[in-house]
Amino acid sequence: MTIYTALPIPAGTLKELRTADDAGRPPAPFADEEGGAPLRCCLRHSQPGERIALVSYAPLRRWAAETGADPGAYDEQGPVFIHADDCPGPSGTALPFTNAHRTLRRYSADGRILGGRLVDTDFPSALAEAFTDPEVAVVHARAVEYGCFLYEVRRG
Numbered sequence: 001m002t003i004y005t006a007l008p009i010p011a012g013t014l015k016e017l018r019t020a021d022d023a024g025r026p027p028a029p030f031a032d033e034e035g036g037a038p039l040r041c042c043l044r045h046s047q048p049g050e051r052i053a054l055v056s057y058a059p060l061r062r063w064a065a066e067t068g069a070d071p072g073a074y075d076e077q078g079p080v081f082i083h084a085d086d087c088p089g090p091s092g093t094a095l096p097f098t099n100a101h102r103t104l105r106r107y108s109a110d111g112r113i114l115g116g117r118l119v120d121t122d123f124p125s126a127l128a129e130a131f132t133d134p135e136v137a138v139v140h141a142r143a144v145e146y147g148c149f150l151y152e153v154r155r156g
Contacts, residue, residue, distance in 0.1 A: 004127045006095050006141070006151040009040045013062060014082060021055035022062075022077045029053045029084030037081040038143070042089050043096040043151060051084040059149045063138060064111045071111030078148055095123045096151065101144045106130045109137040118144070127153055 009017070020026055035048035046052050058077035064070060090096070104126055106114040114135055119126040123141075130139050141150040 002128060002131075002156065003093070004095065004124060004153050005093065006043055006090070006153060008043050008090055008151060009057065009059075009080070009082065011089070014041050014086075017055045017057065017082060018053070018084070022058040023056035025056065027053035027055050027084065038097055038148075038150060039082060039087075040080045040149070040151065041082045042087050042091070044090070046081065052081050053084045054079050054081055056080075057149060059140060059152060060107065060111060063152065067109065067137075069109060069111035071107075074107070074111060074113050079146075080149060097141065097143075098123050102150065103142045103144055103147075104130060105140045105142060106133065106136045107138050107140070108135045131155055 018027055029051050032046045032050050032052045033048060035046050037046040037052055039046055039052065056077045057080045058075060060071045061075045098121070102119050103116050104119055105116040108114055114133065117126055127139060130136050137155050139153045142148060143150060
């Protein structure tokens, strides 16, 4: 069975986002009094009192810049929570944020959307299904309730 790895926002990108986000705005760090924010830097929920920031992030645009793709109209940016300061990244290999319905969006190597699927609990099977299509290069996991990007999974 294939193991799928959720990729956090890369460390270099996080450094950039902590200066100016993908909308060109500086971050506004704050102490998360309640905790529970889905952090895209370490792929876990924040703990009460942690310093975090809500920044604008364009995951497909950044992936396209790395791979040479042109996502065209599928280039979008949206809000993501990150630690306000450096963090060690994810610990463990379990797929994060699987405790609720999620949408898995599939994209081709040229950055075009190939479809999506609503997933409730069986993320490994849904990812396996997505990657059975040889055109799928990357899959984005997104929150259903707000549509926010959670993480990406790339073809092996």
